[in-house]
Amino acid sequence: MTTLRFPDGSEVLYELTRKPVRNINLRVKEDGTLRISANSRVSVKRIEEFIISQQDFIRRATERLQNRRSESEITHDRLRWLGREYPVHVISSSRECAVLEQEEIRVFTRFPEPEHIRQLLRGFLADSFTQLCRELNDEVRSALISRGLTPPPTRISIKDMKSRWGSCSWAKGHISINFRLAAYPRETVLSVFWHEYAHYWHHDHSARFYAFLDAHYSEYHKWNSLLK
Ligand SMILES: [Zn+2]
Known part of the structure; x- marks a missing residue:
């Protein structure tokens, strides 16, 4: 990792890999560091000038990644669930569970340490999100069937994915959904x-x-654009 100072005095760390690429490629990582690839003929001076010229882009990309992380991060005192943030209220109890009641998340536990609370919250999210995904999957399938289309048999799995919100393998009849969507x-x-x-119909x-999506879910663009 090399440190580079921008003209305004702020700094960024970058890792340079030499590869037979045409231009200089720049990727911003979630921790705010950069991965740069460039071919061996491009000088370090030229690369650093390029990074400096991209300062605005780098700042925006870092902010976007950090917002995404803070939106989906599980802390012990608040929880994002389905687009809303709920306060977490810990209640001393012999039960071990978290539930959504009266506009707050109530955690019942005998062990009120933050790490244990986070585990119970994650359990609540996993159960609730699995249930939600089943409902949404049924909803889409019934809509398709009612419009004369035949969706293939499908298994759903919920995963922690880094760079995708969902993926499908229709050859295997399988959809993966990113767990972070629970927020x-x-x-x-x-x-x-x-x-x-x-x-399944358009690869x-x-x-x-997109015409297919507009026809079947007219608010597709409005809601999906939150993920951009
Ligand atoms: Zn796609």
């Missing part, structure tokens, strides 16, 4: 289901793919 509104999660089902992101 977003129900309609946004629904848009990811529609997106993956649309790929790319062509105009026909």
Whole structure:
């Protein structure tokens, strides 16, 4: 890792890899460091000038990644669930569980340490999100069937994914949904289901793919754009 200072005095860390690429490629990592690839003919001076010229882009990308992280991070005193943030209230009890009641998340436990509370909150999110995904999957399938289409048999798995909100492997009849979507509104999660089902009929992101989405879920763009 090399430290580079911008003209305004702020600094950034970057890691340079020499690869036979045409231009200089720059990628911002979640921790705010940069991965740079460039071919061996491009001088370090030229690379650093390029990084400096991209300062605005780097700042915006870092902010976006950090917002995404803080939205989905589980802390012990508040919880984002379906686009809303709920306060967490810990109640001393012999039960070990977290529930959503009266506009707050109530954690019942005998062990009120932050790490244990986070575990119970994660359990609540995992159970609730699994249940929600089942409902949304059924909702999309019934809508398709009612419009004369036949969706293929599908298994859903919920995963922690780094760079994708959903993915599908229709050859295997399988959809993966990113667990971090639990922080977003129900309609946004629904848009990811529609997106993956649309790929069964349209394999790319062509105009026909989006026309299919518009026809079946007219608010697709509005809700999916929260993920951009
Ligand atoms: Zn896609």
